[in-house]
Amino acid sequence: MNWSKEAEKALSRVPFFVRKRVKKRVEEEASRHMANEVTIEHVHTSQKRFLNRMEDEVKGFQVETCFGPTGCPNRAVNSDGLPQKIEQKLTHRNMKEFLKKKVGGPLKLHHEFRVSVSDCPNACSRPQIVDLGLIGACRPEVSDESCTDCGACVEICKENAISVQDGVPLMDDSKCISCGQCIQACPTGTLREGTKGYRILIGGKLGRHPRLATELPGIHGLEEALTIVDRCLDHYQRHCLKGERFGEILSREGRI
Ligand code: SF4
Ligand code: SF4
Ligand code: SF4
Incomplete structure (x- = not known):
């Protein structure tokens, strides 16, 4: 769908980690009005809706990917369904219910567990600033x-x-x-x-006390990477207090 310049500018100011979701909601809003183009009014209306219904929008986790699978020539790996497999694990763990119990108040987007997968060290999906980052690597x-x-x-x-x-x-x-x-x-x-496989980074975050993720040693094949993801999720779910981010837990424990 076409976007007016004004609407595009407004979207570019939305924090990157919710931009995709906001874009989808704005386009739904424009479609409801049978519009051919997204305007700034559609952006404002859906922003209001989004903020009023924040808890409904919280899924409990986010898995971001780079544009590698669309044919980027820089890929060091073909991610072989890795993001989808991680998403299945997070769905299976019912992260939203888990977070509801842990947070003990209204759920916000910043409570979600974030994973980011990039297919090469250019790291376009910013795996350094999420709970769990994976970077494709080929030695x-x-x-x-x-x-x-x-x-x-x-x-x-x-x-x-x-x-x-x-x-x-x-x-x-x-x-x-x-x-x-x-x-x-x-x-x-x-x-x-x-x-060939993935470098794994843990405990990155933005917000009031940002920190870059710590890299674990080695390059891990697909199955090994998935095992590490599971171990990290186990640790996170076992030790999370009041919706702490993974990096906060690991810092509190003196692990990173
Ligand atoms: S991280 Fe690498 S493979 Fe992915 S889009 Fe960026 S340059 Fe391409
Ligand atoms: S390894 Fe030798 S042949 Fe291959 S690119 Fe380097 S210089 Fe050229
Ligand atoms: S030597 Fe290492 S960093 Fe340099 S191009 Fe090869 S893989 Fe990349």
Whole structure:
């Protein structure tokens, strides 16, 4: 649906973590009025509705993804239904009912458990500022194929993490962020996929006391990542007091 410039501007000021939901509600509002274009009046009306019915809007969790699955060339992994699998877990745990009991007052959107999945270290879905973040990662390794010293890998690596000496590619592990770009750039197959999966970040949040998430060591395959997600959710549900965010629990316990 088309949006007027004014309506678009108003939407851009909505906090990013509810923008998708607000956009959907505004478009529903415009459709109810058989409008061809979303106007600022539709935005204002649905904003009012949204704020008045905040508790109905709370789902108990949010799973955000980047635009990787729509064909982004930077993907280090194909997320293989990972966001959907995490969403199933959260649905199964009935997070809204859980939060209702824990919060003991009106539920707000900031109480929701937030997960964010990005398919590469560019991290467009901002996994550093949510309860649980997953970042797709692909570590290069050197195969038996001869290197022609073309320099394509060195040129594409933004981290300055790879060099070629006497026809041998050398990786600096302390700099490599496992984006996998050098593998795609290598024309000979000298660089190939090594460990592939997800980096996992825990305990990030915005709000009055923001903190960036802490990264767990390693790159984890799909099943292992899902097991870690389950463990984190178990811990969160077992130790959450009055709707604390995951990061607050872990800080209180001195774990991060
Ligand atoms: S995080 Fe990476 S894969 Fe996802 S949209 Fe951004 S650049 Fe593309
Ligand atoms: S995976 Fe990315 S960061 Fe690591 S060496 Fe290759 S291009 Fe550089
Ligand atoms: S891109 Fe491949 S062939 Fe070219 S220098 Fe790097 S490792 Fe060697």
